[in-house]
Amino acid sequence: MDRSTKLNRKKWDSPVSARSSLRLGQSRFLLCLLVLCLAAGCGRGMTSKQPPIHIFLDMDLQPKYNAQSSNQFFYNRMTMQLPVPGTVALGELREDTALYQGKDAAGEYLATSPLEATDMLLARGAGRYGIYCAPCHRASGDGQGILYTRGGVPTTSLHEERILTMPDGELFGVITNGLGLMSSYAYPLSVEDRWAIIAYVRQLQEGQ
Numbered sequence: 017m018d019r020s021t022k023l024n025r026k027k028w029d030s031p032v033s034a035r036s037s038l039r040l041g042q043s044r045f046l047l048c049l050l051v052l053c054l055a056a057g058c059g060r061g062m063t064s065k066q067p068p069i070h071i072f073l074d075m076d077l078q079p080k081y082n083a084q085s086s087n088q089f090f091y092n093r094m095t096m097q098l099p100v101p102g103t104v105a106l107g108e109l110r111e112d113t114a115l116y117q118g119k120d121a122a123g124e125y126l127a128t129s130p131l132e133a134t135d136m137l138l139a140r141g142a143g144r145y146g147i148y149c150a151p152c153h154r155a156s157g158d159g160q161g162i163l164y165t166r167g168g169v170p171t172t173s174l175h176e177e178r179i180l181t182m183p184d185g186e187l188f189g190v191i192t193n194g195l196g197l198m199s200s201y202a203y204p205l206s207v208e209d210r211w212a213i214i215a216y217v218r219q220l221q222e223g224q
């Protein structure tokens with residue numbers, strides 16, 4: 017027996033008690049870990065007047081102004097500044113009433129779309145129709161979509177006489193502003209996409 021084992025023997029007395037004190041050490045360690053975990057959970061879900069301890073800042077604190085907040089930098093104390101009076105942002109002029117409103121200079125609905133129904137426009141329209149219109153009006157356009165079958169909501173068939181003879185500009189208005197139970201699709205669909213859908217709907221109507 018060399019010196020080191022002799023020392024060990026003295027310290028642990030017997031192999032059995034050595035094992036049990038090892039277990040004790042392990043469970044103490046686990047207890048500490050548990051307490052630490054619980055302590056780390058504080059701050060979330062607990063009310064306190066103190067700000068939470070922020071160990072990892074990530075990008076939570078940034079030197080920036082929030083929208084709608086007040087601001088000491090500008091005379092009018094608003095973070096969100098209005099455009100300079102009489103100016104128009106680049107690309108926001110929208111003078112072309114035919115393209116942007118589906119109306120002529122006199123304010124009447126255009127009979128036909130200002131965009132030529134090229135293959136590319138029709139393909140784009142078919143894709144957008146499939147995403148934004150087909151869920152309710154169905155791929156065929158008969159209006160027997162999800163709202164009608166599940167909720168009994170009457171959904172207009174795009175093959176109705178009234179829609180067949182509706183000016184393209186009015187269709188543009190329906191997509192842009194919504195109508196009755198149908199909401200506006202101006203937000204997800206750009207102006208060009210709306211005209212593309214109309215070109216596709218006309219093709220769909222002719223197909224039946």
Ligand code: HEC
Nearest residue numbers: 148149151152163170171172190191195196197198201213
């Ligand atoms: C969430 C379901 C839903 C979606 C999606 C939807 N519609 Fe409709 N649509 C309706 C309902 C419901 C009506 C009937 C509205 C009413 O008369 O109150 C309607 C009516 C219409 C009408 C008839 C308007 C009129 O003058 O009576 C047209 C045209 C139309 N939708 C086109 C479209 C096009 C094009 C799209 C895709 C951009 C579209 N809809 C997407 C539910 C939908």
